[in-house]
Amino acid sequence: MSTPDEPGERRLTGPDSAPPSTAVAAKPGTGARTVRTIGEVLITAGLVVLLFVVYELYVTDIFSAGKQATASSQLDDDWKNGRELRSDLVDGKAFARLYIPSFGSDYHFTVQQGVGPDALEVGPGHYKETALPGEPGNFAMAGHRVGKGAPFNDLDQLASCDAVVVETVNDFFVYRVLPHDDEVADWAATKGVDPKCAKVKPLADPAQQDGGPYGQTAGRKIVTPNRGDAVAPVPYRADNPLPKAGQVALLTLTTCHPQFSDRERLIVHAVLTNQFAKQPGNGGYPQLLKQIGEGA
Template sequence: MAILDAPPPKASRGGGVKAIRTAGELLITAGLVVLLFVVYELYVTDLFSAQKQASATSALDNDWANGRQLHPELIDGKAFAKLYIPSFGADYHFTIQEGTDAAALEVGPGHYKGTALPGEPGNFAVAGHRVGKGAPFNDIDLLNSCDAIVVETQTDYFVYRVLPHDDEIANWATGKGKQPQCARVSTLRTNAPDGGAYAKTTGREIVSPTQGDVVSPVPHQPVDILPTAQEVSLLTLTTCHPRFSDRQRLIVHAVLTDQYPKTPGSTYAQLLQAIGEG
């Protein structure tokens, strides 16, 4: 039987294959680095922040128990209040530190220095991470109008409720505003043609990082637009938006509706019953 001639050998492609293999290995390595970074940001920093948060809470409880914060001097990075959001469950609670620098926010929510204190007229403004580092404000986009946000100090519980969202304002008085939990929540608008000083204040908004006036005493207004005695007591929460990005900021505004002085033996659970959230 005749033997067929073998085809001529193909030109060597060793160099091209090696280059492709090298590029593939580099891509795999880069992917692993990115994956490790994501794991670190989402989980490892959460563990570190949880430890720091527990330590800050313990120190604050000790200060309160020994009467060392009755008239607290705000110190950068030091906790001075606690934050609760009942609709997020009984285990949602964070201490609030003074300041919004990186070190403070690694512990938990941070108070914008110079803004009002809990219960005061003006704007008690607090920042928090949305992803990693404990992610205390991961879900604040889920807050609805009239949802309660509770701030605890050594002497009082302050109950704020989220203001009407933009699409609820027009029909607030005849719509959701009639619900029991909204009894002390208004649109803050006046009969003035422009709606008054708080015409730009809504329960939720998305702004650019440069719009620092969201934490002004009257949001989006010059700091001296109203005398302090005429300012509403607000709480403002700020965080990055969307998740995994710092391109914008998500803002939640709430208004003070109740103040409950703490008495011996009083508990947060009893407060929830009093405000209809238990």
């Protein structure tokens, strides 16, 4: 975002300056005064906009970091005391933790129940009525892309087969991003041979003209904000054509698109590839990172 032009340099009169002219300056006319007033208003408005941008980009990040730290500490306390994941989750309360290894080993956010403003100021939020981690159906989350911690700022950089890890009190669930639309045709002969893609394949059914129930489900989608069916149990199928047992275990991440705009939504879909039970002494997430690197 550009900043308003700075006022021109003002020359100050010093001891060695020429004496001021004795001529009487003409008073500015109404038109000049109007132009000057408009210029001052525009400069003030520009400064207000600049301050708002600074607040949204940086100050809200500081506030969210504090809330995230508190939520993370409370979540650790819940897990330490054996409080398990339940279907009757509490609005705004953290119940899981999200990791995206390709964003760095220090990337981790608690996941709150709900996608209201208060929950999303803490970190990613779970869409109510969507599946829980590891379940058949669609475990869906929303997150900010700019300001308020911006957990999904780099969501557009996720490539097919990249891992997205969700930690609960007892388990780690590893999801991997589905093939993008432009990768589907040659998947088996190209990226599909990568070891980390061993459990990832296009979900569309080539035997059906429309691709079947998952014909529209790809690793990355750009949709309009009214496509709430992106987080349906079978994405983009509000009619939900499959029983629970027949649904694929998916993870969906949603955020605004493009950056600094809410004109559209960026959607990332991933499929569950592994579940690891947490056990004392098994190394936790750092050890899991090594397994993920080997294609887990």
